[in-house]
Amino acid sequence: MKLLLLGMNHRTAPLALRERFAVEDVRPGLGKLVAGDEIDEAVLISTCNRVEIVCAAPRLEPAQLRLRSFFERELDRRGDAARDPALDAALYEYADTGAVRHLFRVASSIDSMVVGEPQILGQVKDSYRAAVSCGACGPLLTRLFQHAFSTAKRVKNETRIAERPVSVARVAAELATEIFDHLRDKAALLVGAGEMTELALERLRSEGLARIRVANRTPARAAELAGRFGGSAHALDELPALLPRSDVVLTSIGGDAPLLDRDAFLRALAQRRNRPIFVIDIGVPRNVAPEVNELENVYLYDIDDLSAAAAANAEGRRREVVTAEALVLEEQQRFDVWLAALSAVPTIRDLRDRAERIRRRELERQLARLDLGPEQQEAVDALTRAIVNKLLHPPVSRLRDQSDREQGLATLETARALFGLDESGDDEEGDER
Amino acid sequence: MNLDLHAWTAAVYLAAALAATLAVALPAPRANRWAVGILVVGAAVHALAFLQLHRQEPPPPLTGLPFVVSLAAWMAVLFFLGAARFARLAALAVLVAPAAFLGAFATSLAAPAAASLAARTSPAWSHAHVLLASGGLALLGVAGGAGLLYVVHHGRIKAKRGLGGLPLPPLEALDRVNVVALSVGFLLLSLGVLTGVMWVRATQGGFWTSDPHASATLVAWAIYAVLLVARFGAGQGARRSALSAVAGFAVLLFAVVGVGLLT
Structure with a gap:
């Protein structure tokens, strides 16, 4: 049985190309894919960053052709992918060990755009479940995907690849948890609006933030944001009253001069009896005077500080990739051993069948020429059987022994090639006449 | 023992x-x-x-x-x-x-040490003193430890370097344990000093002794008293309070252990 993977991802295909091949419901396509003889089992992974098909097939070449045609005819929304040279450049293909390793890397988030991001494992699990639910996933891919999931878990537990946040919003939320024990009794003040501050606020809210107040130049905009986050809307001139009641302040508002200066925070701290304030200033130019960070109980982070922390974390994750790759390689070799052991039985059976066919044919041919009695015929039959058995004993023993070692798959492939087990030609070919 | x-x-x-x-x-x-x-x-x-x-x-x-x-x-x-x-x-x-x-x-x-004559003649006061003072030492020690971590963690967050490199407790939790340990620890230490005075009175007749342990403990007690007044009365910030807790514990440790080892 061969394993084959064909696909494209964020590195090989631009978004415009990827979205042409993205699939929402993978089940109808998978049903068609495994309906033919070329492919026995298949799983289709479709996310915003990749479209990949993993399949198990009896023979490699027909499966390759079928997968390629599936991409062109079934997945392409435009329907003319066959004429698109960009598709050739975007598609990559891995067979057997390569396919196993690639899938393990994908599930472990080593192959992701943001290395270590946790979503991909859930997406791969969803894809696997969808394939199981439509009957496209059989025992081989089930074993492969279960092994991929355990590999991803191992990588997560034994490396720090997913430990540090790499987005500005998550860094801001983590900083809040380094300052505050919990956010259940904390209030946040959003000044202005912006995608990044809103993402950060959303993240903080998911951490349990108790109260949200929104101040904006435009009352309608403040009301809209307050409605979205379940908070209260305020005008900018309320800031002096709002600041002392805020534990987290997020600012992203236009203006040439800082909106909040050192004195504003000094007054707020006095009213708060020095309880800390965490300030996230995403505004450019900055909305909070930089010297505010000199105040003992104010922790001010601007966009550069947050970006630098996110970049440092991303670099840390990249360093962990080396360890993660070693784990993936180890798990891939384990899977190869399992696969090899699985393949040893049919290889031995094929070898014995082929030898027996040759023995019978030659025996019949020679018996027809010779004038032998029944006892003599039986003796010749036993003699040839013994010769074949003795000749086959060493290779069969080696195949059994090697199948549970790392090189097992390679040994099996060599044996099949040496004995011509995958050739459909006549067994007499090459025989001495 | x-x-x-x-x-x-x-x-x-x-x-x-x-x-x-x-x-x-x-x-x-x-x-x-x-x-x-x-x-x-x-x-x-x-x-x-x-x-x-x-x-x-x-x-x-x-x-x-x-x-x-x-x-x-x-x-x-x-x-x-x-x-x-x-x-x-x-x-x-x-x-x-x-x-x-x-x-x-x-x-x-x-x-195992032999019981001092003073302890043998007034076991109630001596036991009360040891239990209360040990409790005070323990809590003020935790306050000093939390204070030390607070100062380190605060410095890292303020300097914006290597966030998350050290898995330290959040500042708020460190400050809270600092405040509770200081308050209860100071109370126990005060009661320890008081029972110590009563113990001295019961065994020596006076209210005070020239013992260096007693003098150093009184200095540590005074540091904590000032610290608590600054924190709760004058609204001192958490970082300075943490630093004071570290300093106070250093003096207290000297008073209890250092003096004991030196004399």
Whole structure:
């Protein structure tokens, strides 16, 4: 049985190309894919960053052709992918060990755009479940995907690849948890609006933030944001009253001069009896005077500080990739051993069948020429059987022994090639006449 | 004094200290859970050590320095375990566990001391003094430890470097434990000083003694008194309060252990 993977991802295909091949419901396509003889089992992974098909097939070449045609005819929304040279450049293909390793890397988030991001494992699990639910996933891919999931878990537990946040919003939320024990009794003040501050606020809210107040130049905009986050809307001139009641302040508002200066925070701290304030200033130019960070109980982070922390974390994750790759390689070799052991039985059976066919044919041919009695015929039959058995004993023993070692798959492939087990030609070919 | 059980206690605390150190050094925050779990076991073994001590015939003197240090270490562990149930303070084990180990280990090495004449003539005051002062030492020690971590963590967040590199407790939790430990610890220390005065009166007739231990303890008490007034009366910030807690504990440690070793 061969394993084959064909696909494209964020590195090989631009978004415009990827979205042409993205699939929402993978089940109808998978049903068609495994309906033919070329492919026995298949799983289709479709996310915003990749479209990949993993399949198990009896023979490699027909499966390759079928997968390629599936991409062109079934997945392409435009329907003319066959004429698109960009598709050739975007598609990559891995067979057997390569396919196993690639899938393990994908599930472990080593192959992701943001290395270590946790979503991909859930997406791969969803894809696997969808394939199981439509009957496209059989025992081989089930074993492969279960092994991929355990590999991803191992990588997560034994490396720090997913430990540090790499987005500005998550860094801001983590900083809040380094300052505050919990956010259940904390209030946040959003000044202005912006995608990044809103993402950060959303993240903080998911951490349990108790109260949200929104101040904006435009009352309608403040009301809209307050409605979205379940908070209260305020005008900018309320800031002096709002600041002392805020534990987290997020600012992203236009203006040439800082909106909040050192004195504003000094007054707020006095009213708060020095309880800390965490300030996230995403505004450019900055909305909070930089010297505010000199105040003992104010922790001010601007966009550069947050970006630098996110970049440092991303670099840390990249360093962990080396360890993660070693784990993936180890798990891939384990899977190869399992696969090899699985393949040893049919290889031995094929070898014995082929030898027996040759023995019978030659025996019949020679018996027809010779004038032998029944006892003599039986003796010749036993003699040839013994010769074949003795000749086959060493290779069969080696195949059994090697199948549970790392090189097992390679040994099996060599044996099949040496004995011509995958050739459909006549067994007499090459025989001495 | 049953040295074997104290040696076992020290071994368990050492294991907790190693787990807590690994948690911060690697960093591997999960190891903190191990450290806290091992500390629970250590506190239980420590309690058994005290029980066995209590049943000795004749009971050893409770006023000796080894016993005071051991009792303070045990109380500090108990207070830490209680605090860690309510706030994300497990990483504080990196200071509590080694301190507990040192306390138990020193006790396991110490030879049993004879009870002083003063302790024998006034056991009630001497026991009250030891229990209260040990409690004060324990809590003010935890306050000093939390203060030290607060100063380090505060500096890292302010300097914006290597965030998350050290899995330290959040500043708010460190400050809260600092405030509680300072308040209760100061109360116990004050009661310890008071019972100490009563003990001196009962045995020597006066209210004060020229003993360096008494003088150094009074200095430490005064530092804590100023600290608490500054914190609760003048609204002093958490960082300065943390620094003061570290300084106060250094003086108190000298008063209890340093003077005891020097004299």
